[in-house]
Amino acid sequence: MAETIIFQSLPSRPAPTQTEGLVPWAKANLFANWQSTLTTLVVGALLLYFIPQFVNWAILTATTVPNAEACRTPGVGACWGVITEKYRLIIFGRYPLEVQWRPLVATLLLLALLVASCTRAFWNKWLLVLWVVIIGTFFTLMYGNVLGLTKVTTDRWGGLPLTIMLSSLSMVMAFPLAIAVALGRRSKLPAIRTFCTIYVELIRGVPLISVLFMASFMFPLFMPQGVTIDVMIRVLAGLTLFAAAYMAEVVRGGLQAMPKGQAEAAASLGLSYWQTQGRIILPQALAMVVPSIVNNFIGLFKDTSLVGIVSLYELTGSLGLALNGDADWRPYKLEGYVFITLIYFSFCFAMSRYSLWIEKQVNKSKLR
């Protein structure tokens, strides 16, 4: 009988081609073949042409003096003076100038709340209490009429505080509603399923502008005489219903993607419908659709600019408000738009970065 051969494993060796470092990276990503090289050169040339021009306009020849005369001097580039002059109007809209500390404090509190809500250390039941307290404080500060604060009606609220409040509140309300509707569309009960389907199809079938328009002008017609609901509430409801319909479909997509075995295993362990959804299905389904949900949130944040249709002047609206009526500064709207673009961008970019972090958190269990 032949002797048994002892198996010996080979030691692992480093990969033959270097993939890390600047030169290998550029070789792989910028100059891999002639098409890639050509694209790199064309894009590089365009950047070389446009970037200096933009820098020249935005920085080198720009002026920051809040003086329209100075801006009209030939050869002067961007007129940032318009921001220095009008920033309070752009950021706070028509809110009375002398009490603008109130929206400032209210918005900072709201932002702090949003940051806290995104931080793992705050994820416990006290966060809910914190939400109630801060939202209460927000509206008290904004509306006033108590504690010696003068009353400021909602039609005078505006600018960034309005953008942030409308988008964050409608996001927070739309999310659970979307989950409920998504579960409803998969319900075994035909009445619930039909109702949820009609809701989603109806809302998705019309533009946000008409939803806001209806919430603002048509809804009051159906109310009993003498009963009025503040336009702010109606707009919030409109935004929430609109966002929830889209988000519900995203959530439903996640639910559909769940293997049937998960619900079966949960059922075989005796878990109830709600326990199964809450502890097994939703945590996994939502983790799958984090990018799409954040997509919806970012869209919603920018969609708030449409509330201008019902005469609420959020950030975009109050830019128009600040410049349209002022013949001196009206020509410098471009600079104004660059300014609010930066504001919008920083919020949206923060949301997109946060979504990447969340994705990393929820995918931890998939790492080997």
Add this chain to the structure above:
Amino acid sequence: MSTTPARATASTKDIIVFDKVNKWYGNSFHVLRDINLNVKQGERIVVCGPSGSGKSTLIRCINRLEEHQEGHLWVDGTELTDDVKAIDKIRKEVGMVFQQFNLFPHLTVLENLTLSPMYVGKVPKKEAEEKAMMQLKRVRIAEQAGKYPLQLSGGQQQRVAIARALCLTPKIMLFDEPTSALDPEMIKEVLDVMVAMADQGITMICVTHEMGFAKAVADRVIFMDQGQIVEQNNPHDFFNNPQTDRSKDFLSKILGH
């Protein structure tokens, strides 16, 4: 599997009774046809048969993952109907192990095991964890308690799934092709755990084609085809002296290579 474990003898009490059970998928696919079957407490049954013969559907009716449309089905004295309370009661007494393991990938191994005891059984967390660790030791995988399921091999995952089902202290264990999704090298580790379990007096119904397991453990082999129970016998007689042409043909196919 050459060793025959010391067997706890099955009692005379019927724990599962199928009485003329019929089931259809859709309007035309008659998947279970006039199933009559009595399972005694502590009995170990292996169900085999070609694919599409209704084996899985049969055992999935026992914990109501599938509903039967005609006939009666009793599990531990309770009849399975639309009554949610009855279903809940039965599911607490019936554990199930699936072909695809179906562990919850977003929970750790330990959390997979404590979930049902904590939220269905209302057992305090510490107690549930202690019991879970005990079950993990039984399937020889306690050192993996903190890992996530996808970090384990298929055989390890299936052993965790068995431990999870055992955490409910079920009277009945259902196995739906527990080794069919495993690499050959891992089948043995799962079968060993199942053989060890067979000594403990728990009622086992196992859909499998592992005939070695059937010979070593089963009190009875049930052969199904086209939604019917074609033949049932003790393993020795079933394998050595099958009674019907259908079972002879089946056995020649699975044992003949």
